[in-house]
Amino acid sequence: DGVFVHLGRVSSGTVTVGAAVALKVDGGRRAMIRANHSATHLLHEALREVLGTHVAQKGSLVAPDRLRFDFSHPKPIVAGELDRIERLANEVVRQNEKVTTRLMAVDDAIAEGAMALFGEKYGDEVRVVRMGTALHGDKAGKPYSVELCGGTHVAATGDIGLVRVVSEGAVAAGVRRIEALTGAAALSHLDEQERRLKAVAAALKVSPAEAAGRLEAVLDERRKLERELADARRKLALGGAAASAEGQAPEGETVAGVGFIGKVVAGIPAKELKSLADAGKKSLGSGVVVFVGTAEDGKASVVVGVTEDLAGRFAAVELVRVAAAASGGQGGGGRPD
Template sequence: DLTQDALRQRNISVDLAGFANAMEQQKAEARKSWAGSGEAATETVWFPVREKNGATEFLGYETEQAEGLIQALVRDGKTVDSAAKGDAVAVVVNQTPFYGESGGQMGDTGLILGEGFSIEISDTQKKADGLFVHLGKVISGTVNTGGTVELKVDHARRSRLRANHSATHLIHEALREVLGTHVAQKGSLVAPERLRFDISHNKPISPDELEEVERMANEIVVQNSPVSTRLMSVDDAIAEGAMALFGEKYGDEVRVVSMGTGLHGAKANRPYSVELCGGTHVRATGDIGLVRVVSDSAVAAGVRRIEALTGEAARKHLDEQDKRLKAVAATLKISPADVPARVEALLDERKKLEKELTEARKKLALGDRSPSGVPAENETIAGIGFLGKAVSGVSPKDLKPLADAGKKSLGSGIVVFVGAGEDNKASVVVGVTDDLTARFSAVDLVRVASAALGGQGGGGRPDMAQAGGPDASKAEEAIAAVKAALEAA
């Protein structure tokens, strides 16, 4: 219309028929670009539905129940006029309170009821630029297009989604305050049972930082302040400090969600969290109940993933942790408050005992008797001092210290220790004293031993090398193979 008005002043007419024809061709080309197999082929069904009926009107910000008119039914990727009991079906209505999955928030579930039929909705998706598609199963009767229906969102599930979505806003702002304004949301998942979102941050978040983030978020929760929503232009919203989220597409008019009042620093007495958001939210921050941050992990370079719980899920999580702590305290026969100190003392004691056990095993391996029960005597092979032993109960990491001790006891010579693991796999270490490394390489000798154990390879230095093999029962053969290599040199 504006084009026509502008051209009319120049006495230029518009070819409306040509325009309509060109527009139809463009739409046809767009549909072709989606042609394919599998999901891509299924998606093409929504374009003609969108062209015929227009976008779905979303009523879910204000209500969880509404009436509507069935505009289309899709079964097995094709539009149909009706669907019977047991059919998996996608339903499009003119208006809906069901939220379609977007912005990280999962789609609503619930019921669609009509005269003589009912449909259980398991998910709601957005298709073809504004079409809300209700995915479900006909549980009774026969559904026909054109029928009037009542749509009922699962209230309990929606309430949990609202709380989790609002909590992401509070945690996001708290992270920016604690870690810095470089923090930006890079993706999210708002599910009924938990929330998860990714942020830009280049190092792990410390326990103290996470604790402060959680404390600040709950500080706003207990305010129980109203959550306000305003419609405004994108430019005006950003000018007022609203944050736009990564990957989101915004129209000319956006919803700006504000919640809480800041209590500290530059945020004092100002709106705490202000974001552009099309999701559903709690009426007041107190409806969130409780925020509990449960984990921080890395998902990519410079991206951290935060996971949290709210409300009843958070309470259950804390209750389970409390039960575990009490169970540990009961086992140790102490009070829960004393558990951390007692566990630390037990760990210190274990380290001390492990060290003592390692020393005892080392002395046993170096000392009194060989595995055959014959008194351990240092041998001489081809004029070279030699000590070879198969040992058990010694971890692979302790074989090198054992070899160092063996080299020291020999003064000059070559030592071989083969350790057997619980899985019958073997580890072997060869040590060569410094005066012999010009003639013999521990790397070459350990490879000979490894081959006898059914393995291959090995590595290290000329004076110390380590390898492994799958058959610890051949430990004596590995030692004999090294002896043979010395004799052949």
């Protein structure tokens, strides 16, 4: 206790026990660490305000170029919640209020509402860090963030510059992680996002403000064309568009008194073969349908369908296994029909 250990790398010369050394703080690097550390305090409080007081710190990383904060929460954060968390943190940044520190007895600090980290060991005297003024809810007018902390922080919240959350995800059961940038790093991130937006807008031949709407229209059109293409493939596999339009059954045959349709189709995705088999059963009325889909890479997919009246005689799953084995593959899952 009370001993500070500094780690360093010897770039030239030698180090001996008892030698005098001069220590110098890298001011620029320290300033970025301060901003990121103070931002974790603001984000911690914002998370508790938006998600609930069950949120507790489970870990953190404070680096010169970024920060991450792990916390307890049982489910993903939705976009609206994440936006509000970021907005609350930046409200306190814009207040540009002085960050205060005070040494207190640990019991007195907790009694005054200071947040302590679960599992952390504290001495009889602790350092309490206060930041900003709460603007919402029951805490309005009171200090926004009050935590027990011995680390380095900004002199005023405005020194953080800007808080930008760049990711959110799960790291363990019941533990989420957010990653964020501050100051110049946050501005650089926003500049890059804007550059990408302008590139997308230029490709779509619209303004950046219109890019989202135009992209959604393009995706809607693509989905429509994909549905039409899938329908055309099914009609072609079942005997052609003319036959389907006239309600005629695809060409089939009778094998041992059982209606049968067997077709090899190319260019139809494997996921569409099942709906193709269902359409074939409906068109056939009674019987067994087999569709083999071939792909450019030489792989084949087999789907077998059996109409309800023949389900007692033929098991589609077993027929798939036989067909797969005959073609040198494996398979045999899905519905009984």
